[in-house]
Amino acid sequence: MKVATYQISESDYVNAMRLHGRVTNLAKQLLLLLLLILLALILWGGPMSSALSMGVLIGSALVVLIGRYILNPWMARRQYRTYPTIQEPVTISLEDEGVRLSSAEKGGVMHWRKIRKWQQNNDYVLLYTKPRAYHIVPKSIDKEEFDTDVLTDKLRRRVGPEM
Numbered sequence: 001m002k003v004a005t006y007q008i009s010e011s012d013y014v015n016a017m018r019l020h021g022r023v024t025n026l027a028k029q030l031l032l033l034l035l036l037i038l039l040a041l042i043l044w045g046g047p048m049s050s051a052l053s054m055g056v057l058i059g060s061a062l063v064v065l066i067g068r069y070i071l072n073p074w075m076a077r078r079q080y081r082t083y084p085t086i087q088e089p090v091t092i093s094l095e096d097e098g099v100r101l102s103s104a105e106k107g108g109v110m111h112w113r114k115i116r117k118w119q120q121n122n123d124y125v126l127l128y129t130k131p132r133a134y135h136i137v138p139k140s141i142d143k144e145e146f147d148t149d150v151l152t153d154k155l156r157r158r159v160g161p162e163m
Contacts (some may be wrong), residue, residue, distance in 0.1 A: 003093040004146035008136055015158045016124050016136045017076040021068070024163075092137060092146055094154065099127065101135060110135070112158035119163045120152060127155075 006014075041053035080086060085105050092093070093100045098111040110127065117128045125137040125148055139148045156162070 002144075002146045003091060004141045005091045006138055007089045007140050008080075008086055008138070010077055012124070012136065012138055013080040013086060014073050014076045016126060016134075017072060019119065019121050019124055019126060020132075020134060021072060022119070022121075057100050092141070094151060096148075099151070101134075112154075115155070116160055116161045117163045118155050119150075125151060125155075 002044070026090050035057075038053045038057045043050075045053060085103065088103045088105065091100075091102045091107075095109060098109045098115070100109045101107060110129065114129055115127050116130065119126050119128075120139075123139055125139065126134040127137065128134045136149065137151065141148060152162075
């Protein structure tokens with residue numbers, strides 16, 4: 001059984017929050033549909049509906065950009081600084097029944113059946129136990145100590161496809 005210890009940095013936390021907030025395919029399709037409707041109203045609507053649609057389009061874009069690139073990272077940094085438990089070293093290992101995670105505060109096995117969903121990018125694997133609660137596993141863990149590819153393979157087999 002390979003065991004590794006890692007510590008989540010502030011930038012890890014912010015980047016994991018970005019991964020968590022990644023736009024799903026369904027949301028992309030709905031946004032595209034809304035964009036097409038607004039563009040149609042701008043191009044072929046009357047003066048009032050064109051102006052209103054342009055305002056909605058510009059306002060929505062500003063809200064999304066400010067939220068994604070300014071507000072969310074600021075809130076994630078603030079949360080990281082006020083949540084000392086996330087800053088503690090975490091030990092991880094794979095077991096037959098699930099993923100064992102432990103820190104100075106607590107520890108235990110996260111059973112496969114209790115992992116609701118998971119997702120990954122090039123840097124992190126997020127393990128969700130609740131719709132918005134997840135554990136961050138950085139892929140930078142030394143492969144000799146803990147292989148994240150083995151983790152993602154087991155997640156595919158035991159939990160299901162990545163969200």
